[in-house]
Structure formats: structure tokens, C-alpha cells
Amino acid sequence: MIGIIAAMKVEAEGLISEMKYKRTRVISGVEFTRGKLRGKDAVVCVCGVGKVRAAVCAEAMATNYKPDCIINTGVAGNLSKELGIGDIAIGKDAVQHDFDTTAFGDPRGGCFIDGKFETYFKCDRKLVKLVEKAAKAEGLRSVTGTVATGDCFVAGNDKKDEIRGYFPTAVCCEMEGGAIAVVSFINKIPFAIVRAISDSADGESPENFSGFLEQAAGNSIRVIMRVVEEL
Numbered sequence: 288m289i290g291i292i293a294a295m296k297v298e299a300e301g302l303i304s305e306m307k308y309k310r311t312r313v314i315s316g317v318e319f320t321r322g323k324l325r326g327k328d329a330v331v332c333v334c335g336v337g338k339v340r341a342a343v344c345a346e347a348m349a350t351n352y353k354p355d356c357i358i359n360t361g362v363a364g365n366l367s368k369e370l371g372i373g374d375i376a377i378g379k380d381a382v383q384h385d386f387d388t389t390a391f392g393d394p395r396g397g398c399f400i401d402g403k404f405e406t407y408f409k410c411d412r413k414l415v416k417l418v419e420k421a422a423k424a425e426g427l428r429s430v431t432g433t434v435a436t437g438d439c440f441v442a443g444n445d446k447k448d449e450i451r452g453y454f455p456t457a458v459c460c461e462m463e464g465g466a467i468a469v470v471s472f473i474n475k476i477p478f479a480i481v482r483a484i485s486d487s488a489d490g491e492s493p494e495n496f497s498g499f500l501e502q503a504a505g506n507s508i509r510v511i512m513r514v515v516e517e518l
């Protein structure tokens with residue numbers, strides 16, 4: 288069973304419309320659509336925006352569908368010099384950039400899980416390779432690095448530089464991947480993050496986000512489809 292989570296409808300509907308033998312069920316306010324995607328058992332859902340909703344959704348998916356992997360698809364703000372609008376940011380790992388216990392001397396983004404301090408939650412290496420291959424096959428430029436997740440839409444160079452300062456390997460910023468990463472880690476489920484760039488996380492990002500959302504979401508879905516075929 289392949290689990291796929293998107294934050295917004297536009298980031299998932301291209302997948303849901305392709306699914307066959309669909310059955311839906313609402314759990315914790317999230318509609319899960321289960322069926323066959325390119326012949327594979329899959330469950331796809333729209334979790335809503337932000338870390339809390341992403342975590343609730345990932346936990347509900349883990350408990351109720353026992354997926355073999357969880358893939359987060361969608362759009363993101365650009366933090367990489369090598370990417371532009373529509374290009375693909377692939378998670379090597381994910382951090383919660385706004386998790387802050389630095390007052391105790393902890394590194395920014397780090398949190399205790401099961402008595403262990405974790406900052407960078409690693410994506411599954413096999414999945415990462417498949418995603419890289421899929422992006423290439425789709426003719427899309429991609430960069431693999433850290434996905435920086437926080438409960439804010441980044442729309443200014445100060446915030447952007449702050450995140451890049453704390454997390455130099457960050458390639459994009461978004462609002463769900465890091466939460467899904469933590470839940471997948473806790474449940475020992477391999478996970479991946481695929482994000483197409485919708486904006487540059489700068490002063491123009493609100494307009495660019497609105498203008499490029501659909502196109503970027505579609506690019507991420509194209510990559511996901513290829514990954515599903517290969518799984």
C-alpha cells in the first residue's frame with residue numbers, strides 16, 4: 288500500500304482522478320481515497336495546511352492503512368540557487384525550521400523523540416533514488432536536499448535567509464513535510480517528499496504562489512505517477 292499525502296486539493300486531485308476502484312472514508316476530518324493507482328494499491332488524501340493537520344493525517348493513515356511507504360507531494364517555496372519555478376525539490380531529509388528550544392542551548396529545529404535528540408529526519412534512500420530517476424524521466428530539473436517545514440508561508444528575504452542560515456542544506460520551504468517525516472519516523476514507515484517550486488519565498492511569493500500553484504502541483508504529480516509505476 289502506497290500512502291500519498293498532499294496539503295491542498297489541487298496538489299492531489301490529479302492523482303485521485305487517475306485512481307480506479309475508489310473507496311473513500313473520512314478519519315479525523317481527512318478524506319482518504321483508497322484504490323488502484325497505475326495498478327498499485329494506494330491511498331491518497333488531502334491533509335490541510337500546516338504541521339498539525341499533516342501530523343494528524345499521517346498518524347491516521349499509518350494506523351488505518353498501514354502503508355509500506357508515505358510520499359508527500361505538493362508545492363514549495365524555493366531556497367535553492369539551482370531551482371526555478373516548476374522545478375522539483377526532493378527531500379533528502381526534513382527539518383521543522385520553527386521548532387525552537389535554542390533557549391536551552393539546543394540546535395534550532397531539533398526535538399526529542401523517544402529520549403533521542405533528532406533534527407534532520409531522513410527520507411528513505413531507495414525512494415529518493417526512485418524520485419530522482421522519475422523527475423529526470425519527466426524532463427524536470429531537480430535538486431535533492433533538506434526540506435524546511437514550518438507553520439508559516441515564507442514571503443520575505445529576511446525569513447528566507449534566516450532559514451537558510453540555520454539549515455544550509457535546505458532546498459525548499461513548505462508547511463507539512465517535516466511533520467509527516469516525524470510521524471513516519473515514529474511509525475517506522477519509509478517516507479519521501481516531492482515538491483515542485485511555486486514561488487521564491489520572497490516578497491513576490493504570494494502572487495507567484497497563486498499564479499504557479501496549479502502548474503507546479505501538476506509537475507509534482509507527474510513525478511509521483513512515475514514513482515508509483517516503479518514501486
Ligand code: ADE
Binds near residue numbers: 363365461462487
Ligand atoms: N508552499 C509554497 N510556497 C511556500 C512558501 N513560500 N512558504 C511556505 N510554504 C510554501
